[in-house]
Amino acid sequence: MSPSQFLRILTQPSAWKRRPLFAVLLISAIAIIVGSLTTVAQNTRSTKVVATFLPMYLFTKAVSGSSQEVEILVPPNVTAHEYQASPSDARKLAQAEILVKNGLGMETFLSGLVANAGNPQLKQIDASQGIEPLKEEDHDHGHSHGHSHAEGNPHVWLDPILAQKQVANIREGLIAVDPKNAQTYRANAEAYIKQLQELDQEFKSRLGSVKDCKFIAFHDAYPYLARRYGIQQMAVLDLPDDSISPRDIQRVMAAVKEYQVQALLSEPGVNDSRLQQISNDVGLPVKTLDPIETGSLDPQYYFTAMRKNLNTLEGICQ
């Protein structure tokens, strides 16, 4: 049969009457071809995974390896605390299959965003599932910029033990959605968890003999880390973003006196000249601790940053 004959059969209504068997066979063949093409597409398409902010991206990327496309929602130079979602984020979530979040109130921008994405198929992985949060302390003396979290303190990723739980939660979530890559997820998670265990051992052995280690932070990021290794985050003082007033310096000085701390802990990217001024006035060093809310997208960045944090803590603790 030539193509033109074939077309004629298809377009002549009488042809279908004359050759019912042919029509049935043709329709079946088309159905089979379309069906198998769809199956091929489903098998070769990778699951699109979106992680909310830096540590969630690092852990998810470590577990998925090259088997998934992982995107980050909050750009890695912006902290999730001050993030405002954009329309392009809603589009990312509309096309995603999996959303990985820290939870515990960290991603306040997320609820409206998920609703706007209109993607009922989106599977959310809560990396903090099963972790008992610490209450967020009310240690701030009369100054706050909407930084309190009703669900507790969200900075659990800074404890290498709780980070292992987060990695395991992400692994289980990925396997549930994408079981055919289960072996890859298990192997990758195991390797990353092993590195977290080694990191924990380093913290334990190097901070184990510390007797007196108290600090003041300007961001309530370290209660889990401090609890794990017997150091003490004595106070968290919010400083205004623009200019430090004499009253702010008085608050820091009062806390330094009250808690007998060894250091003031700032973080990467914070305006150092203002803190240097406070440091001079209170006679204590300003050191940098990295909350890993911003930084590099390489999953190994977590370890680089945490080892720097360990060096800093070892330097100020006695």
Ligand SMILES: [Zn+2]
């Ligand atoms: Zn934070």
